[in-house]
Amino acid sequence: MRKWLLVLVLVVAFYLDTMFFNLLNIYGIRPDVTLAVVVVLGVLAGSGPAAAAGFISGLLADILFNKIVGLTALSYMLSGFFAGFFYRKFYADNIIIPTVLLLICFFVKEHVFLIASLLAGAKPAYFMTLITYILPSLLLTGGTVILVYLLLKKTLYKPLWRNEKIDVS
Amino acid sequence: MKKFFSNKPVIIMIVAVVLLLVLAFFSAGSRTIPWVESAVGAISRPIQTFAYKASSGIANFFKELFNRTDADLEVSRLRQELAMNEQLKLDYDELLLENERLKALLNYAGEIGDYKYVTASVTGRSGGVWFDVITINAGRNQGVEVGQPVICGDGLVGRVTDVGANWSKVIAIIDSTFTAAAAVERTRDNCMVRGVFSSSDPSGTLELYYLPTDLTDIVPGDVIMTSGLGGIFPKGIRIGTVSEVMLDADSSGVNAIITPSVDFMHLEEVMVIIGTGGGN
Numbered sequence: 001m002r003k004w005l006l007v008l009v010l011v012v013a014f015y016l017d018t019m020f021f022n023l024l025n026i027y028g029i030r031p032d033v034t035l036a037v038v039v040v041l042g043v044l045a046g047s048g049p050a051a052a053a054g055f056i057s058g059l060l061a062d063i064l065f066n067k068i069v070g071l072t073a074l075s076y077m078l079s080g081f082f083a084g085f086f087y088r089k090f091y092a093d094n095i096i097i098p099t100v101l102l103l104i105c106f107f108v109k110e111h112v113f114l115i116a117s118l119l120a121g122a123k124p125a126y127f128m129t130l131i132t133y134i135l136p137s138l139l140l141t142g143g144t145v146i147l148v149y150l151l152l153k154k155t156l157y158k159p160l161w162r163n164e165k166i167d168v169s
Numbered sequence: 170m171k172k173f174f175s176n177k178p179v180i181i182m183i184v185a186v187v188l189l190l191v192l193a194f195f196s197a198g199s200r201t202i203p204w205v206e207s208a209v210g211a212i213s214r215p216i217q218t219f220a221y222k223a224s225s226g227i228a229n230f231f232k233e234l235f236n237r238t239d240a241d242l243e244v245s246r247l248r249q250e251l252a253m254n255e256q257l258k259l260d261y262d263e264l265l266l267e268n269e270r271l272k273a274l275l276n277y278a279g280e281i282g283d284y285k286y287v288t289a290s291v292t293g294r295s296g297g298v299w300f301d302v303i304t305i306n307a308g309r310n311q312g313v314e315v316g317q318p319v320i321c322g323d324g325l326v327g328r329v330t331d332v333g334a335n336w337s338k339v340i341a342i343i344d345s346t347f348t349a350a351a352a353v354e355r356t357r358d359n360c361m362v363r364g365v366f367s368s369s370d371p372s373g374t375l376e377l378y379y380l381p382t383d384l385t386d387i388v389p390g391d392v393i394m395t396s397g398l399g400g401i402f403p404k405g406i407r408i409g410t411v412s413e414v415m416l417d418a419d420s421s422g423v424n425a426i427i428t429p430s431v432d433f434m435h436l437e438e439v440m441v442i443i444g445t446g447g448g449n
Contacts, residue, residue, distance in 0.1 A: 070193035122345035
């Protein structure tokens, strides 16, 4: 059941990123919901599942929509793997760590694409792009983590003490 | 070191990263899509088509919510009429000029022949601002090849870069890596246009360059069309309208900003011109 819920969340996130927000956005500013799901998955379930989910979602998006196949997969996979280092390292109610992790991952991911576009021959104005696209999208993506985290927390989070005997002596 | 190499997840990650980097490197240019990718696209094509059309409906619903006054609807209708009239006038002017040239040059050989078209629906668009790639639901089985031009009723959309069995990817003219040979419709000046990277304007802009100052009097409002040079795009396809003219830093050349004639935010149907281009 938990696995199916996760697949459903990933499919919805994929649809929102690749279809819905392409058509409905504010001057190109849009959140990265799949990245939010992958990072939250990393902190709640560990590096393995998060990296695998990021790899599959990213590769599918690359194959179907993107110019360079592999870049989104690479970004999502590494984000999930990185987020997994914080698995079981904080309390379930702590929303700050996943949010900060997501902001870092989004910032790095956009810079990976910036470098790729430079290598492909584009000449983006860095500070203009930073102010008009990267930072507003970063804030919007940071906002989505709250929704994603609340959605996945109850089903994925396994407290450390669940299978441990409590010593009351 | 031994401990590092015995860490299985890290090894898997390193291998995956290297493979994805190699994949990214080899997929950056135009190519025929391998069968695995082609199959993934073919399987998801009906879902994509449905989801894209449904999304357009939802997006339009939200936009209509904010544009529901009679005046807004009237403006929208008049804009459509104006665009149609402009295209008709452009066709008329173009025919008139062509006729004059034909009279002057009897051995004129028109470059626009009878082309075959394949119509396709847009099934997706790349996310983010870094690249502008459109996915369409026509591919190798419909006669589409890498390099063929893609147009719609408003003008030039782009060029096919990747071809699968029943789907293709098209690089849009507003992508910052796109270039095409063009001409100013009024003055017949030959020039080049390229996509301009824009993080704040999703509808995109183009830049006209390689136009010597002493040879042109290009002004805002001039229409830019494909020149047919290079053999990739047929002559006379509308690209856009000049919105701003600027001098080079050393005043030796003129650059211009072009607003594309195609509305990339509402693109749903396109036509691939088959039997031309075809090269990488």
